[in-house]
Amino acid sequence: MLACGTMGSAVLSGILDSLADSTSDTSVPVPARFLACVKRAESAKRISSAYGGKVEVFLHQHANAVKQADVVILGSKPQLCEDILSSAGMKDALKGKLLISVLAGTTIKQIRTIVPDSFVIRAMPNTPCKIRQGMTVIAFPTPSSPESSTSSLESQLVPSDSVRPAVHWIFSKLGRALFLEEKHLDACTALSGSGPAFACVMLEAMTDGGVMMGLPFAVAQELAAQTMQGAARMVLDGNHPAQIRNSVSTPGGCTIGGLLVMEDGKIRSTIARSIQEATNIASSLGKK
Incomplete structure (x- = not known):
């Protein structure tokens, strides 16, 4: 982990927990060592405390750690990307290394201008990866894209029978993972990357409503959280959201009354516009 903040820690936690699971799939080679690069002593202490001897911490020794790694995950803030990748010896x-960037708004092309001899791909995980309930979207450079290269190095690393399964293994250990073209990653950053924050605003609002009607806070929060989790699971199992909504909305009932109040507040357009705005901001993060 080259820079191990919130997202880096989430990825490490998910992978280490999956390896401790006796049912974990080991059809691809699994990592034998985990190295975390940090620039602050407080971060080094936090990681050492959280993972003990399972993770080797490198303080101000980024290039030294990278030399010892086969797969490098770049997890810094987008604005620090160039400084880290341009540092001495990096x-x-x-x-010849596989560099997986989880930076929002920073394209494969931008990264390869700094480290042209590395095979760069992008992944956009989210924080629920920490409990192995995450959503990750992975993007490879395509042969027709300008960021693709025909160098012998890249032709060595591109084959799907070697690289893709290994990358998918990493992120499937953290929840769901899928491949998309890079052009979709800004929208994915907004929808699934920022999504937990948006979902929690809704969860807090539902909790507040329960408290307003007399429920203890802890009870209201548990009801709201489990309800959101259950509804999401039904959708992932193949039920359309509208089907679930309609099945609960009986004529003259409390659900339809509540839904009409939500529509009065323009909740659909507000949430959709939130995704639009977050996407626009994500696309600008990698720009100077």
């Missing part, structure tokens, strides 16, 4: 340390 370009040589990354030569």
Whole structure:
């Protein structure tokens, strides 16, 4: 983990927990060592405390750690990308390595201009990866895209029978993972990356409503959280959201009354516009 903040810690937690699971799939080679690069002593202490001897912590020794790794996950803030990848010894340390960027708004092309001898792909996980309930979207450079290269290095790393299963293994251990074209990643950043925050605003509002009507806070929060989780699981199992909504909305009932109040507040357009705005901001994060 090259920079191990919130997202890096979530990825590490999910993978380490999956390896401790006796039912974990080991059809691809699994990592034998985990290295975390940090620049603050407080971060080093936090990671050492959280993972003990399972993760080796490198403080101010980024290039040294990268030299020892086969797969490198870049988890810094987008604005720190160039500083980290341009630091002393980093370009040589990354030569021939698989670099997975989880940076919002920073394209494969931008990263490859800094480290042209690395095979770069992008992944957009979210924080529920920490409890192995995450959603990750993965993007590979396509042969027709300008960021693709015909160099012998990249032709060595591109084959789907070697790289894709390994990358999918990493992120499928953290929840669901799927491949999409890179052009969709800004929208994915907004929808699933920022999505937990949006969902929690809704959860808090539902909890407040329960408290307003006399429920203890802890009870209201548990009811709201489990209800959201259950509804989401029904959708993932193949039920259309409208079907679920209609099945609960009996004529003259309390559900339809509540839904009409939500529509009065323009909840659909507000949430959809939130995704639109977050997407626009995500697309600008990697730009100077």
